[in-house]
Amino acid sequence: MTTTETHHQEIWQLLPWYVNGTLEGRELDAAKAHLATCEACRDEAARCRDLAAAVQSAPAPAWTPSPAHLARLLARIDAIESPGGRAGGWREWLQSCAAALRESLWSTPPAMRWALAAQGALVVVLAATAIWQAAALYGPGYRTLAGSSEQIAAKRPEVRIVFAEDITEREMRALLDRVKGSIVSGPSTADVYTVRLAADGSAPALDVLRADHKVRLAEPVQSQ
Amino acid sequence: MVGSVGSIAATMMLVSSSSLDDSDPELIRRVAGKDRRAFETLYQRYAGRLHRYLFRLIAQPDVVEEVLDDVMLVVWESAARFNHTSRVSTWIFGIAHFKALKARARLSGRAGEQPVSEDQAGEGEGPEDATLRGELGRVVAQGLKALSPEQRAVVELTFYQGRSYQEIAEITRCPVNTVKTRMFHARRRLAPLLAALGFGPRVASGESRE
Numbered sequence: 516m517t518t519t520e521t522h523h524q525e526i527w528q529l530l531p532w533y534v535n536g537t538l539e540g541r542e543l544d545a546a547k548a549h550l551a552t553c554e555a556c557r558d559e560a561a562r563c564r565d566l567a568a569a570v571q572s573a574p575a576p577a578w579t580p581s582p583a584h585l586a587r588l589l590a591r592i593d594a595i596e597s598p599g600g601r602a603g604g605w606r607e608w609l610q611s612c613a614a615a616l617r618e619s620l621w622s623t624p625p626a627m628r629w630a631l632a633a634q635g636a637l638v639v640v641l642a643a644t645a646i647w648q649a650a651a652l653y654g655p656g657y658r659t660l661a662g663s664s665e666q667i668a669a670k671r672p673e674v675r676i677v678f679a680e681d682i683t684e685r686e687m688r689a690l691l692d693r694v695k696g697s698i699v700s701g702p703s704t705a706d707v708y709t710v711r712l713a714a715d716g717s718a719p720a721l722d723v724l725r726a727d728h729k730v731r732l733a734e735p736v737q738s739q
Numbered sequence: 740m741v742g743s744v745g746s747i748a749a750t751m752m753l754v755s756s757s758s759l760d761d762s763d764p765e766l767i768r769r770v771a772g773k774d775r776r777a778f779e780t781l782y783q784r785y786a787g788r789l790h791r792y793l794f795r796l797i798a799q800p801d802v803v804e805e806v807l808d809d810v811m812l813v814v815w816e817s818a819a820r821f822n823h824t825s826r827v828s829t830w831i832f833g834i835a836h837f838k839a840l841k842a843r844a845r846l847s848g849r850a851g852e853q854p855v856s857e858d859q860a861g862e863g864e865g866p867e868d869a870t871l872r873g874e875l876g877r878v879v880a881q882g883l884k885a886l887s888p889e890q891r892a893v894v895e896l897t898f899y900q901g902r903s904y905q906e907i908a909e910i911t912r913c914p915v916n917t918v919k920t921r922m923f924h925a926r927r928r929l930a931p932l933l934a935a936l937g938f939g940p941r942v943a944s945g946e947s948r949e
Contacts, residue, residue, distance in 0.1 A: 528919045529904075531926070537903035565933050566926070567898040572876035573883060575794050576803075580786035585779065588808050592815055596773070703779055 522549065527556055534563040582677040582705040583732040589707065590675060593736050673699060673736040674721065676708045682729040690727055694720035709736065763827035771819035778815055785828070786811070788900065789835050795895045796839035796888050799846065806842045810835045825909055832900070833910045836892060843888055874936070882932045890925040893918055 526549040532538045533546045550556050674696070678687060691697065694712055701708030712720045724733035761780055769777035789810060793803045813834050821830055883891050892911055896902040904922075908915045 528923060531897050531922055532904050535897055535901050537901065537906075539903075562930060562933060563926070566879070566894075566929055569876055569879035569929075569933065570883070570894060570898040573880040574876055575791050576800050578787065578790045578794075580783055580790075584786075584804065585782055588782070588811055589775065589779075591808065591812060592775070592778075595812070595816070703776065705779055705783070 523553060523556070526550075526553070527559060530556065530560050531563050531566075534560055534567055580705075582707055585705045586675045586677055586707050586732055586734055589703075590734050590736060672712045672720075674710050674712060674724065675732070675734045675736055676701075676710055676724060676730060677706055677732040678708070679729045679731055686729055690724070690729065694723050696720065764823055767818050767821050767823075767827050770815060771821070778811075781814065782811060785831055789831070792832065792835055792895060792900065793839050793842075795883070795891055795899075796836070797842050797846070798884065802842055802846060806835075806838050810838050813838070826906070829902075829906050829909050832896070832902075833912065836910050837912075839892075840888060878932055878936060879929065882929050886925050886928060887921075890921045890928075893921045894925045894929075897922065 522545075526546050529538060529542060529546055533543070533550075538546055550560060691710065694710075696710040696712045699709045699711045701710075721733055721735065724730050761777075763781075763784075766777045766781045766784075770781060786807065790803060790807055793806050793810075794800065797803055797806060810831070814831060821827070883894065886894065889911065893907055896907045896910060897904075902910070904915055904918045907918045911918065
């Protein structure tokens with residue numbers, strides 16, 4: 516009796532997943548066999564089906580992914596991926612190097628530790644020197660300097676644009692001419708174009724784009 | 740915005756016919772290599788479902804989109820760490836679940852949940868079902884709100900997202916028995932609502948056996 520009761524309880528607990536069709540193998544067989552003889556569980560399965568129908572028809576905001584939403588998301592990804600986009604990137608890198616060094620040192624016989632430590636220190640010094648030399652060579656565009664990404668963006672501003680569906684090729688060209696922009700990439704799967712603007716005056720260009728009724732969205736790349 | 744849906748569908752068709760393997764695992768592999776097109780395809784595939792799930796858990800429309808962004812950013816950043824032992828969708832919903840509970844905790848100080856207005860309730864179905872189902876849906880939506888977020892998650896994942904209890908355990912990071920227990924309590928609380936509306940065994944007794 517108790518084992519039958521336990522079995523009944525087990526099946527009863529599984530009924531929601533019997534109803535949604537995800538029960539498999541032995542559990543599915545057991546559920547089917549039990550349902551054939553247990554009216555209470557058949558009733559409960561019916562109740563679960565009603566619950567499923569109710570949950571499926573429960574109101575939720577009608578929302579579909581929009582190009583504008585995706586463009587904003589991509590702008591955030593640009594910010595992450597851009598040079599210096601993640602604060603403390605270099606610090607994290609140095610910390611992980613130091614941690615790796617410490618770990619390898621402590622797993623080494625003591626006699627070798629000092630030699631390795633000295634060597635490691637030398638490597639770090641050399642690497643740092645190389646980085647600073649490169650920074651000097653490549654000027655403000657090099658990634659180690661804070662604020663460099665803004666300077667790049669200011670030089671060659673890029674904008675993500677979603678055009679209206681009914682824009683013609685000619686209208687698009689005329690508009691891009693007006694803002695002195697050229698398409699860098701696009702259209703993406705969500706019809707997003709990346710457009711590089713002229714070296715100066717991205718702000719008025721953005722205003723022109725946003726004011727145009729054939730532009731659904733214009734968002735500067737790499738800015739928050 | 741509505742007009743753009745058609746074009747999204749059109750571009751999606753174009754994409755699926757042009758790229759041969761756009762299975763979830765393959766897309767994740769490409770996203771791990773910082774492939775934005777793969778990311779966009781993944782976004783088109785999951786954003787709607789995730790939005791619904793997040794809405795069920797968070798219930799504040801203005802916050803849901805923001806959290807959805809956070810979920811997709813985690814996908815972008817940690818795709819390389821996905822170990823391919825579980826389904827991609829399970830992994831992504833696991834991220835969403837975690838983010839939703841975090842958002843709820845953050846918002847718990849804020850004013851109560853906003854009720855969903857009727858015009859926001861958009862489910863495509865015939866007008867004859869709509870009234871009855873609409874009524875049922877609204878009542879159950881209220882009932883769902885009375886559940887704990889964890890119970891609501893199990894109900895939603897089972898009956899809307901069609902997940903197995905093992906997958907739900909993975910998504911919500913808890914033992915399978917906890918999933919069953921949460922469902923048990925949710926059923927107990929929702930059953931009277933269904934019965935009050937005339938649903939339940941009395942209505943369904945004519946159903947054929949499987």
